[in-house]
Amino acid sequence: MQNYQIDNLDRSILHALMDNARIPYAELAKNLAVSAGTIHVRVEKMKQAGIIKGTKVAISAKKLGYDVCCFIGINLKNAKDYPDTITKLDALEEVVEAYYTTGNYSIFIKVMTRSIDHLQTVLISKIQAIDAIQSTETLISLQNPISRDVIP
Structure with a gap:
């Protein structure tokens, strides 16, 4: 999965997750007019490709x-x-x-x-x-x- 090429849907998913990593896949799917299954599959593919490395809490130093x-x-x-x-x-x-x-x-x-x-x-x-x-x-x-x- 090293050479996974992101498309516009992947970009939209990444933007949404960067804004709120805790957004439910169902809500994200509704916002992007695709199924929750599609969101899940895309996120998993991007994880396997190393594009999504994880989620973390933003802390104010x-x-x-x-x-x-x-x-x-x-x-x-x-x-x-x-x-x-x-x-x-x-x-x-x-x-x-x-x-x-x-x-x-x-x-x-x-x-x-x-x-x-x-x-x-x-x-x-x-x-x-x-x-x-x-x-x-x-x-x-x-x-x-x-x-x-x-x-x-």
């Missing part, structure tokens, strides 16, 4: 007290240290995303902390304490005016 969002570019001492460094970064709850990149940094991470003091502690005691990391550059996000998934 700010409402949970995470007021500081920042991005940290990381330079490694050695490229071979990448897998071990990713494992260590994955163990840090403040690291919410990580990317292996080209350009100025080997790894680019997104970090959420409760305060600037918390960020300082995470940087010094956790991230920069990883031996394989040669240097870091931190960019603090002031706001996130655009945040969306790709459009199917």
Whole structure:
């Protein structure tokens, strides 16, 4: 199912599920003028193809007290240290995303902390304490005016 090509009905289903992942298939079928069975089959095919990876609850980091969002570019001492460094970064709850990149940094991470003091502690005691990391550059996000998934 790797090469599953989505059509307009699949796109409509994806848009509806992105708006409300809990919409009943019967309601979705009625809105799209097809049977609930058709919706079920299409969703299952898109799951098998890896297009739909799952559903999740959207959580407000700010409402949970995470007021500081920042991005940290990381330079490694050695490229071979990448897998071990990713494992260590994955163990840090403040690291919410990580990317292996080209350009100025080997790894680019997104970090959420409760305060600037918390960020300082995470940087010094956790991230920069990883031996394989040669240097870091931190960019603090002031706001996130655009945040969306790709459009199917």
